[in-house]
Amino acid sequence: MVRRLSIGALLLVAALLPALPAxxxxxxxxxxxxxxxxxxxxxxxxxxxxxxxxxxxxxxxxYLARFKAIAANRGTGxxxxxxxxxxxxxxxxxxxxxxETMEIxxxxxxxxxxxxxxxxxxxxFTDGRAWPDYIEPSFxxxxxxxxxxxEDGKYAVLDVETRGLKGPRSFSGDGxxxxxxxxxxxxxxxxxxxxxxxxxxxxxxxxxxxxTRPWTVFRxxxxxxxxxxxxxxxxxxxxxxxxxxxxxxLNNDGYxxxxxxxxxxxxxxxxxxxxx
Amino acid sequence: MARHLPLWxxxxxxxxxxxxxxxxxxxxMFDADNPVVLAGTVTxxxxxxxxxxxxxxxxxxxxxxxxxxxxxxxxxxxxxDGWSSxxxxxxxxxxxxxxPLRSGAPGGAWAAKDTFFMDGKxxxxxx
Numbered sequence: 001m002v003r004r005l006s007i008g009a010l011l012l013v014a015a016l017l018p019a020l021p022a023x024x025x026x027x028x029x030x031x032x033x034x035x036x037x038x039x040x041x042x043x044x045x046x047x048x049x050x051x052x053x054x055x056x057x058x059x060x061x062x063y064l065a066r067f068k069a070i071a072a073n074r075g076t077g078x079x080x081x082x083x084x085x086x087x088x089x090x091x092x093x094x095x096x097x098x099x100e101t102m103e104i105x106x107x108x109x110x111x112x113x114x115x116x117x118x119x120x121x122x123x124x125f126t127d128g129r130a131w132p133d134y135i136e137p138s139f140x141x142x143x144x145x146x147x148x149x150x151e152d153g154k155y156a157v158l159d160v161e162t163r164g165l166k167g168p169r170s171f172s173g174d175g176x177x178x179x180x181x182x183x184x185x186x187x188x189x190x191x192x193x194x195x196x197x198x199x200x201x202x203x204x205x206x207x208x209x210x211x212t213r214p215w216t217v218f219r220x221x222x223x224x225x226x227x228x229x230x231x232x233x234x235x236x237x238x239x240x241x242x243x244x245x246x247x248x249x250l251n252n253d254g255y256x257x258x259x260x261x262x263x264x265x266x267x268x269x270x271x272x273x274x275x276x
Numbered sequence: 277m278a279r280h281l282p283l284w285x286x287x288x289x290x291x292x293x294x295x296x297x298x299x300x301x302x303x304x305m306f307d308a309d310n311p312v313v314l315a316g317t318v319t320x321x322x323x324x325x326x327x328x329x330x331x332x333x334x335x336x337x338x339x340x341x342x343x344x345x346x347x348x349x350x351x352x353x354x355x356x357d358g359w360s361s362x363x364x365x366x367x368x369x370x371x372x373x374x375x376p377l378r379s380g381a382p383g384g385a386w387a388a389k390d391t392f393f394m395d396g397k398x399x400x401x402x403x
Contacts, residue, residue, distance in 0.1 A: 043299065077305040077378045085301035087326075099299035100352055116352065117299055173299060230352030237324035239347065240301050249305065249383055251345035252322060252329050258379035259305040 025108050030147070030155050031192050033104040033111075036227035037200055040220040043097055045171040047219060052174050063177060063210035070175040077260035079240065079247040081175035083168050086242065087234035089118040091139035091169040092162050093186045093204050098221055100232055111145060111158060116232050124160050135164030137182060160188040171206075179210040198223040243267075300326040300350075306375040306385045314384075315371040315394060319343055323351045323361035330364065330386055332372070346374055346386040357388050358400040369394040 041047035049055050052071055059067065073080035084090055090097070100117040113122040124145040135142045142164035150156030167182045178184055185207040193199035200221045207214045239250040243266040249257040256266070316334035330346040348354065351361070364370070372391040374384035391399055 074302050074304040079301055079305075082301050084299065090299075097299075100350065173302060175302065228352070228355045230350075230355060232325045232350060232352055234300070234326045236326075237322055237329065238300075238326055239329075239345075247305070249345075249377065249381070251381075251383055252320065252331050253343065253345070257345070257377060257381035257383050260378050261380065263379060 027106070028154070030106050032197065033106055033190075033192070033200065035103070036224040036229070037098065037102040037104070037221040038100075038224055039098045040199065040222040043099060043173065045094065045097060045176070046215075046217040052176075055171070055174075055176060057171065057176055058211045058213050058215050060210060060212050063179070066210075067176055070177065074175065077247075079242060081168070081170055081177055082173075082240075082247075083170070084118070084173070084234075085238075085240040085247070087118070087238055088168075089120045089139045091120075091167070092122075092141045092165055092184070093206050094169060094171055095120045095122070095140065096188070096202055096204055096219060097172060098219075100230060101224075101227070102221060116230055118232060118234055122162075124158065126158075131163070137164050137166035139166050139169070141165045141184075141186065157189050157191040160186075160190065162186040162188075177210065178206075178208050181209055184208045193220075198225075303375070303385060305378055307378045308375045311373050311375050312384070313371060313373050314344060314346075316344070316369070318364050318366055318368040318370060320366060321361075321364035321368075323354070323359075323363075325350050325352070328354055328359075330370075330372070330391075332370070334382075342382045344374075345383040346372065347383070348386045348388070354388060359388065363400060370399070 044051055044055060046055050057067070070081045079085050089095065095115050098115060098117070100115070103114045105112040105114070109125065109127040111124040111126060113124065115121070120140055122140045122143060124143040126145045126147060129144065131144065132142070141162040143160050143162040145158050145160040147155040148157040148159055163185055165182050165184045167178065167180065169178045170176050171178065187205040187207070189203040191201055193201060200223070202219045202221070203216065204219060205214050205216045239252070241248045241250050241256065246263065246266070247259055248266070249259050251257050314332060314334050316332040318330060319333050320329070320331040322329040328348045328351050330348070332344045332346055333341055334344055335341045370391060370393055372386050374386045376384040388400065393399060
């Protein structure tokens with residue numbers, strides 16, 4: 001009788017096994033990065049400082065002069081070093097300003113970060129791989145990460161290094177440039193606030209040949225509990241047009257408007273001109 | 277001769293502009309020193325990226341009219357202020373404080389907080 005019951009129990013368990021939910025991996029080991037994150041601080045790259053020169057970027061002389069020239073051009077209504085105006089992505093590290101929304105999807109081998117502004121998409125490989133011999137440059141870069149455990153043994157901090165960047169890129173909307181050689185390395189520590197789990201932090205260190213030393217900034221994001229999942233399609237209605245170094249404004253009737261007084265019209269030398 | 281903004285003023289202007297608006301392009305082409313109040317009739321409301329646009333027909337004192345192309349933040353930013361693609365429609369009468377293009381052409385930047393129906397009621401009640 002006991003033997004029949006034991007066999008019966010085994011058969012019952014075997015029959016039930018396919019019905020039990022399968023756990024592909026134990027996500028309780030990882031911090032809860034789920035949901036929609038939005039910026040909790042300013043859109044300046046260093047959120048605790050003012051715009052432009054007040055960012056106190058540790059530029060070398062060459063790039064400080066470069067930025068001053070950019071700022072002077074902007075002062076006349078120009079769009080110097082404003083590559084996002086042409087719908088180029090912000091790229092790293094500027095993408096982590098998070099102008100619109102951010103979603104982080106953690107899997108054991110890769111953490112994905114989707115940034116709705118310009119639809120930028122980052123992959124942070126956490127599978128223990130080494131740096132490849134060659135990285136095809138991209139605006140998001142190539143990122144390798146490593147999880148760091150907290151006091152409770154669970155993963156708490158994602159340490160990330162990003163290389164293989166493509167340009168042109170700036171630190172923020174005011175045109176603070178990164179070096180033309182695009183040899184930027186970005187190091188990050190991404191972690192939840194211990195006191196407030198709906199706050200996420202990113203400590204970002206930028207190493208770049210435009211700088212005299214690594215530049216560290218600390219950014220914070222907040223988790224949205226009533227998210228609106230937007231799309232940002234820059235080409236939908238972009239009205240900024242740069243023609244031969246001059247930027248013009250395309251109004252919604254399709255006409256070019258000048259952006260500064262006495263701005264010359266575009267050179268139409270390749271168009272058949274009516275006789276005078 | 278183009279007017280050059282001193283660097284300190286440019287920095288102050290950058291701080292005054294909502295961060296999301298700076299994401300796409302510099303707003304230095306707009307004259308933030310000299311905002312103007314426009315009153316007119318919406319001819320189109322484009323709830324788009326990278327900027328939402330209000331096309332506003334404004335009739336001048338002399339009876340002439342011009343359609344102003346007014347650029348705001350992105351549609352997704354406006355949603356967070358309670359706006360949608362149906363918030364404004366052709367024929368709505370509004371008044372808005374805008375920062376006009378430095379060139380003097382009929383274009384400028386608008387902000388939700390400075391835009392109202394003609395009777396003074398807010399367009400969207402923020403919570």
